[in-house]
Amino acid sequence: MSARETNPNFMNGVPELLILNLLQQREMYGYEIVQAIRDRTSNVIAVGEGVVYPVLHALERDGALKSRRKTVSGRSRIYYSLTPAGSRRLADLSNTWTNLITAIQKMLTGGQHAPILR
Amino acid sequence: MSARETNPNFMNGVPELLILNLLQQREMYGYEIVQAIRDRTSNVIAVGEGVVYPVLHALERDGALKSRRKTVSGRSRIYYSLTPAGSRRLADLSNTWTNLITAIQKMLTGGQHAPILR
């Protein structure tokens, strides 16, 4: 219920990280987020709506996001933006993520540096 | 049932990648792999035996690994090493992994570069 101690399911939560990161830049709505992730990663990552919407709901339930309805040209959209708690959460996840891929990258690339001592 | 088209569960398979990578350097046994991952990542990643052994079994079943028993000072160990198929699998996973984190990193760091055009 706070910071993870070790690593329960250590590779999860990437969609959440990406979503929080996008919303830090500007408020967006669900459908827009789905396409933004596709676009900015050149289709390398394609999280569907079935991933994005539940994450948005969970984050709002946790107080990390706040939403407001806005109707643009007859289209009703729900715009989400970060709360202070959401900013903290993003910083936290971002740190965890960096540590994680740094560790992995070190393992993958630095295999030959480590002296075996045999 | 072959190469992934888009991204089904795009963040999975990291333990497999780490294990294959270790076994590419030299043959190892399960218990050793568990500690090697802990050690080389300074406890950032701690996959348990409950993760490693099933992965080893699955990889051997798929023909990516071959094993041989060896008894060292009364301790019976099962050493695993890569087959040619395993090497290919490693190269494949490695590529996918690199593309993935490159895309994510670009999203996370390059947020301000992208012109919004509004």
Place this chain on the structure above:
DNA sequence: AATGTTACCTTGTGGTTCTAGGTATCGCAA
């Protein structure tokens, strides 16, 4: 009138990972 796009949503499935156990041998210390 029909199709495609936008925009929201949920249910159920699936596949990895984790927890939590279990067995057995060895070495060392009490």
Place this chain on the structure above:
DNA sequence: TTGCGATACCTAGAACCACAAGGTAACATT
């Protein structure tokens, strides 16, 4: 010699996230 910690193997079940696949509805275009 008995007990404990480390070594070394293993598995069954739960947890969990991401996914596929659906469904609704309004707008735009054909």
